[in-house]
Each structure stands twice: as C-alpha cells, then as structure tokens.
Amino acid sequence: MKKLLTALSLTVAAPTAALAQAVEPAGRPILEVVPTLKAGQFVWAPDAAAEGPGLLIVNLATQRAILFRNGVPIGASSVSTGRPGYETPTGVFTILEKQKVHHSRTYDNAPMPNMQRLTWKGIALHAGNLPGYPASHGCIRLPPKFSALLFDATRLGMTVIITSLPVAPQQSAPPDMAAAIPPAAMNLARAPFEWHPERSTKGPVSVIVSAADQRAVVLRNGVEIGSAPVRVSGEVKGGWAYALRSWDDTGQHWLKLQFSGPGGGMEVSPNEGDRFDAPWDFRHNVQTVLRPGSIIVVTPQTLQAGSSGSALTVIENEGRPR
Template sequence: MKRLTLSLTAAALLSLHGPALAQQVELKGRPVLQAVEGLKPGQYVWNPEAAPDGPVLMVVNLATQRAVLFRNGVPIGASTISSGKPGYDTPTGVFTVLEKKQEHYSKTYNNAPMPNMQRLTWKGIALHAGNLPGYPASHGCIRLPMKFSSLLFGATKLGMTVIITSLPVTPNRSEAPDFAAPIAPNTTTLARAPYEWNPDKSKSGPVSVIVSTSDQRAIVLRNGVEIGSAPARVAGAVNGGWAYALRAWDDTGQHWLRLQFAGSGSGMEVAPGEGNRFDTPWDFKHAVQTVLRPGSIIIVTPQSLKAGSSGSSATVIENEESAL
C-alpha cells in the first residue's frame, strides 16, 4: 500500500509540475525569435542583456502557443504557453497589466494556485505559472513555465501592454519612422473631425495608443484608463498589425522602434514617408504628443476594439469585480 501511495503521489506531482518545469534553453548565438520556434512544452529562452532597459511589450500568439517579451523593441525572452481550451478561449486583443501578485489563488477554480499572477482582465484572464502540456488547456488564462513567469514578473510593471493574437507567425523587428510626428493640418482629411480628450481621468502612468483599422478609431490609454479617442484611418494594408515603442526623445526628435507581431513573418522595411499613412484629427494628434514619454507604445491592429463585434474582440478596459 505504501508503494502504491508513493507511486500515486509521484504521478500526481508529474501531472501537476512535469511539463511546467521551467527549462531554459541556451541561445548559442541564435536570435530569440529564431530559438522560440524550436521550444518544447515548458521551455523558454531569456536574454535580458540584449536590452537592459526601455519600454516593455509582450506578444502572446495563441496559434503557435508562444509568448515573446520585447524591451526597447528588442526581443529579450520567449516561452511556450498554454492558453484557454475549447469553451474557455483566451480572448485576443490589446490588454494592459492591471494587477500583479506573486502568490495568488483562484476564487473560481477550487483555490488553484496561480504563481506570479499578472492580471489582464477583471473577468479572470491573467498570465501566471502553470501546467504546460503542449496544447491549450487552461480556463482562459495564459500559463507559463514557473521560472519564466518569475523572470517575467520581475521585468514588468503595472500598465505594461500585452498583445494577444492568433495568427500563426512569430514577431519581427525593424526600425520605424516618427509615427507621431506632427502633420500639417491641411494634409489630413480628418483634420477637423470631433474627438474625445480627458487627460484628468488618469494623470500619470504608461501611455499606449491603439489604432484599430477595423473600427477606424484610435484610443489612448494612460495607466490602463482611456483618456482619449478619435477617428483614425491607415492607408494601405496593415499586414496583421504592428507596434511602435518610443525609445527616446531628445534634441534630435523622437526615436521609435517598430515590431511586427503578425503577418508574413518576414522583416518589415519602412518607407521614410510612412507617417503620412495615418490620418487623425490635427488637435488630437497634438494632444497625444503632450502625453507621450519614452516607453510609450503605439499599436496598430486590424482587430476591433468593440466587444461583441464580428471576429475576435479586444478587451481594453474592464472595471468589474475580479473573477480570478
């Protein structure tokens, strides 16, 4: 009986922790985005020295069951994940980290442990350590290897942007033009269009601007709170979406990095006049300039920001009681 008990205990431990045991894979000179494709369940890569500081952005790909962490536009880590199983699908869209707790237990699922929890919605979606069987198996959360979840927890802050996409490609990085540079009022067809601007709703914190080509609208978030919105158009194909990170702002102007989080999977060469593709009200663009700081993120996505719209909806802000 004792032998049976020990065997059952060992099996239980393997079931709970075996696939999720964090196993770091050495890069051996390979770029992070190349190494991520060959990771097995529970494996991850971590190279923070590639970008010691700067704005942080995470991209989670449900199709490939991978997550990539960028800092200052440079990929510094990547991991396998396990997202929501059928019936508990993980939502796609643009999110911010609303809460962080190293020790957390689920209020919904039998007090299940959720180490290194980083909340993305108040309805129960979060990043946390958990079992990684190699396929979607969670109740909607994004499970990570234990050690990677700990490293990620230490590298992020409240308000960090998390993009969840479902296209079967890995991100790519390239230099970007000054997207937010002022454009003469007469050059934009939306120059005098009405817009919303309420910066007093959130007076400090990281700033993200999300441009949805589906909605033809831009939303400005500061510390996860919407402070502005306006009509916006993007000329040409978006090719799955991309994000701009404001690396620095000095006497020579703004310096942006662009990363592609979906699309063809190839590098993105940016034409010098790409900033002219963006059409928004002149005064709105000026207002956005006043809140941008190094670390700000501008995201362009073909997905809708409206809950309940056709296709995958993007949850941007929620104020309901936590379900985690």
C-alpha cells in the same frame, strides 16, 4: 523588410521532466532560439537590455511568449494557452494585478503561482503545466522558473499583446502622429476633437485607432484622456500594433506587429504616417504624452460595446469587480 520568423510555427514536442528547464542561448540571438524550444523550456538573457520599457508578445499559433525590454528580446518561453471552448483572447492588454501566491476563485481554488492578471474576467499569466499544446481554461501557463523571472521583470501597466499569427515584432518606421498631412488628405485637419490630459496625469499611454468607427481613443493608465476622428487609408487587414521602444536624438524607434488577420510580412512604408488622416492639433497632443512603452493599435473592429464581429480585446479599462 523581410518576412518575420515564420519558423515560429514549428510543431511543439511533448514535455518531459528533463525539458522543464532553461536553455542556454550560447551566443545565439533570442529570436533564433525561440523555434528550438520544447514544451517546458525557456531562455533568459536579461543582460541584453538591463533597463527600459517592457513588452510581452504571446503567440497562440506557436505557443511561445517573447519578452522585449527597450525593444530588445531578453527572454522567451514555451506556453500553454486556452483549449477549445476556453480560447485565450487576442488583443492588446496591460498587466492589471500581480500576486506571487494566488488561487483561482473559479476553478476549485487551483494554485496560480506568479499570477499576472490581464483581464478582470479571469485571463492571466501564471505558472502551470505545459503539455505542448493549448490546454488551459484561457490563461497563459508558463514554466514555473520563467514565470518567476517574468514576474520580477514586469510592472503594473506593462503591455502584453496576444496574437494568433506566427510572427514576431521587428523595428519599423513610426506611425508619425505629428507628420504633416498631405493636401489630398486634409479632410480632418481641423476637425473638432476631445483632449483632457488632466483626467489621468501619469501611467502608460495607449492610442486605439478603430477603422470601423473612424475614430481614435487615447488612454492613459486605462483612463480616456482624448478622442478624435481618424481615417486610415488602405485596407486594415486584421489590425496591427506599434510599440514605442525608445526616443533619442535620432528620433522615435518603434516595433510593429500584426495581432490578428491573415498574416504576412511586416513591411512598412517610409510614408506610414500618411495613412492616418486626423486633426493637426490632436496629432501634436498625442506626441506630447507618448513615452517609451506607449502603444498605438490599429484595428478594423469597432470599439463600441455590443457590436458584432470577431472577439478582440483592446486595453481592458473596466473597474475591478467587487
């Protein structure tokens, strides 16, 4: 698999009123249009995939956002993220709240049209000024018209991945959680694990695998429904994520991307699933709850609160503040 779209790291030009507009794709694939977008510009082609699970990728390095639906890019935009001292966090998020009309409780009642909250601590997607570089207090600013289109195309619980690498997702072989475990890696095949799907019976599913903790946690609608010991062979460089874009008679179809670390290509081995050593029954149970739109995240970071290391958010599931 070829290296992914390093051209996304092109310098962003300064905005003008004329640039704050939609760009016609003119028959070009969305991912080819992305590097040409100037500050304030966006592209929108929802007919490329009329329905299916959504996934938004926000790239801090390139100041771009790309919306996928059913694994197909249907829109992209220039953005403005957090300036120095107010950096936008990287990681995997879900949309926690949506408000067409919203004002900041922290920054002088500032308007935040088409607000889509990613954390209860103030990080959100919303319409705002796009000067061509990171300039916000941590939020992700979008062109006003694109913010409205995006607001209508998303739903609560949809996954948003914020990455610091100039790459975009591509198709990959799945991290087959139900694959047979090679005899040399059967240390955890019958290890005990927790599984309580009744704690949350519906909603988006995310599997978080921590190489530091050697453990996986399964969340459904932000509620932990399972956990198990998991070992990942090989070096976990910065971490990566898989998104299940569809599931048909030919099998599962995934997207894969790195969201932190040194970057590089997204090449995937045909034996990707062999890297994961986990209890057999846990693998089977995970397969029963996966749906299109589910996310599997592999991170070198610990998931335990108060740990040292670089900041990385992985599905905020704390309760809403009063």
